[in-house]
Amino acid sequence: MNHLEFELAILGRNETVEYENIIYSDCAFIKLHVDNVDLIKATKNRKGVIVWDELKKTKTDSGKFLLMTCMCGVADDSDFELVNVVKTNTSVKWEFN
Numbered sequence: 001m002n003h004l005e006f007e008l009a010i011l012g013r014n015e016t017v018e019y020e021n022i023i024y025s026d027c028a029f030i031k032l033h034v035d036n037v038d039l040i041k042a043t044k045n046r047k048g049v050i051v052w053d054e055l056k057k058t059k060t061d062s063g064k065f066l067l068m069t070c071m072c073g074v075a076d077d078s079d080f081e082l083v084n085v086v087k088t089n090t091s092v093k094w095e096f097n
Contacts, residue, residue: 002034002096003034004032004033005032005033007031008028008030008031009029011027011028012026051065051066051068051069054066058085058094060087061085063084064082064083064084065082066082066083067094068083081096
């Protein structure tokens with residue numbers, strides 16, 4: 001079973017980070033770690049953001065959800081696929097391709 005972790009990163013006005021040729025500052029974003037690997041640093045093209053409306057649905061529903069998308073907002077740009085979410089009374093299982 002994989003270990004999934006979200007890390008909140010807050011950038012102040014004098015801090016910047018560049019992802020996919022876009023410079024971000026004075027903002028907050030979530031870093032996704034799978035098995036203690038920071039996916040933003042470990043992958044070249046699969047950078048993305050969480051689709052919060054879809055993530056909220058996984059609290060109550062099972063099914064296929066678009067949990068991540070490209071930083072530009074178009075999931076196809078970074079080849080993200082639907083994540084199969086299986087919810088039981090005691091757990092939530094996310095199956096990534």
